[in-house]
Amino acid sequence: MDRKIPLSKPYVGEEELAQLKEVIESGWLGLGPKQREFEALFAKKVGTKHAIAVSSGTGGLHLTMLEAGIGPGDEVITSPFSFVASVNPIIFCGGKPIFSEIDPKTYNLDPAQIEKHITPRTKAILPVHIFGQSCDMDPIMEIAKKHNLIVIEDACESLLATYKGKNTGTFGKAAVFAFYPNKQMTTGEGGMIVTDDDRAADVYRSLRNQGRSMSNDWLEHDFIGYNYRMDDLSAGVGVAQLNKIERIISLRQAAAASYMQRLSKLDGVTLYHTDSQNTNTWFVYTVLVDDTINRDNVIKYLNSRGIGSKPYFPAMHLLNIYKQRFGYKEGDFPICESVSSSILALPFFTAITEEEIDHICKVLSDAILTNKK
Numbered sequence: 602m603d604r605k606i607p608l609s610k611p612y613v614g615e616e617e618l619a620q621l622k623e624v625i626e627s628g629w630l631g632l633g634p635k636q637r638e639f640e641a642l643f644a645k646k647v648g649t650k651h652a653i654a655v656s657s658g659t660g661g662l663h664l665t666m667l668e669a670g671i672g673p674g675d676e677v678i679t680s681p682f683s684f685v686a687s688v689n690p691i692i693f694c695g696g697k698p699i700f701s702e703i704d705p706k707t708y709n710l711d712p713a714q715i716e717k718h719i720t721p722r723t724k725a726i727l728p729v730h731i732f733g734q735s736c737d738m739d740p741i742m743e744i745a746k747k748h749n750l751i752v753i754e755d756a757c758e759s760l761l762a763t764y765k766g767k768n769t770g771t772f773g774k775a776a777v778f779a780f781y782p783n784k785q786m787t788t789g790e791g792g793m794i795v796t797d798d799d800r801a802a803d804v805y806r807s808l809r810n811q812g813r814s815m816s817n818d819w820l821e822h823d824f825i826g827y828n829y830r831m832d833d834l835s836a837g838v839g840v841a842q843l844n845k846i847e848r849i850i851s852l853r854q855a856a857a858a859s860y861m862q863r864l865s866k867l868d869g870v871t872l873y874h875t876d877s878q879n880t881n882t883w884f885v886y887t888v889l890v891d892d893t894i895n896r897d898n899v900i901k902y903l904n905s906r907g908i909g910s911k912p913y914f915p916a917m918h919l920l921n922i923y924k925q926r927f928g929y930k931e932g933d934f935p936i937c938e939s940v941s942s943s944i945l946a947l948p949f950f951t952a953i954t955e956e957e958i959d960h961i962c963k964v965l966s967d968a969i970l971t972n973k974k
């Protein structure tokens with residue numbers, strides 16, 4: 602029997618337990634002082650004026666779409682190579698996701714493809730920094746400025762990743778990070794909105810908390826709001842994680858380097874490309890397999906040997922829920938479709954060992970050899 606190596610695993614231990622103990626002993630489990638501590642620490646790390654903790658990345662994106670005024674018929678340009686959580690918040694507000702083709706190397710939005718999708722109904726661009734690597738933000742910001750569009754960054758996979766030395770999450774009007782256990786850092790469930798805009802920050806704080814008045818009168822409500830609050834237990838875990846985030850990121854970068862070193866000579870796979878103007882903080886580790894190899898069988902082979910692997914991500918525009926509703930079809934975004942049909946994710950987590958990576962690469966090599974079409 603092979604041992605099992607999961608696709609992902611959170612990096613939690615004594616520091617998180619100490620924080621949980623402190624919060625439980627404080628008797629304050631809801632929205633409270635630990636959350637404010639987490640927000641202040643997060644804003645400082647990323648380099649924004651405000652950080653507003655929420656109960657998930659999806660909830661955070663929903664609030665940024667609402668604050669941006671996205672409503673029925675409004676169009677938001679975004680990436681088809683992503684996760685449903687970046688697309689659905691547009692639809693929650695009645696808006697329409699307008700997909701735009703990706704770059705074949707980074708799998709992020711290709712800025713050169715964006716302008717042709719702009720119509721009088723376009724209100725915003727939602728770049729998704731995929732897999733821990735920033736989008737090419739200079740041209741995206743230029744296009745937004747020229748056409749007077751709001752930019753909201755989906756930075757859920759790119760904590761502390763940089764573009765030309767600047768952190769993701771600091772380019773748009775606002776950005777959203779996520780802390781599900783497979784992300785670079787976790788709070789269990791959780792997310793964070795960041796912005797430099799004072800008014801938007803007030804609106805996010807109000808909307809996450811039942812639309813409660815910004816003047817903080819207990820029973821005054823300015824909006825029809827939501828319950829997207831983060832509790833203090835989650836915030837405590839977040840503080841512990843942020844306190845060691847530099848170590849987390851350097852371990853992830855070392856693990857990715859280790860994969861790359863072992864796989865660079867393997868025939869049949871193409872490694873993920875990090876652009877020289879970016880630093881990647883590695884959300885996942887993926888490879889593309891050649892056309893001559895049956896990707897789905899490679900995944901099955903890995904799984905049968907106890908190694909977690911998944912096709913990651915499927916093309917969003919080909920999901921039935923969006924095809925039926927918005928009329929997308931096969932052939933709309935050939936680069937995204939080609940990446941989606943040949944990509945696979947390998948086990949990747951902060952504490953993965955050299956020895957595990959070595960084993961995974963050997964099994965992957967067997968899987969490639971035995972699954973030529």
Ligand SMILES: *Cc1c(COP(=O)(O)O)cnc(C)c1O
Pocket residue numbers: 657658659660683684686687729755757758779780781791792
């Ligand atoms: C994780 C993720 C989100 C948000 O996820 P939640 O599970 O709601 O925290 C949004 N967009 C992308 C691209 C993600 O990977």
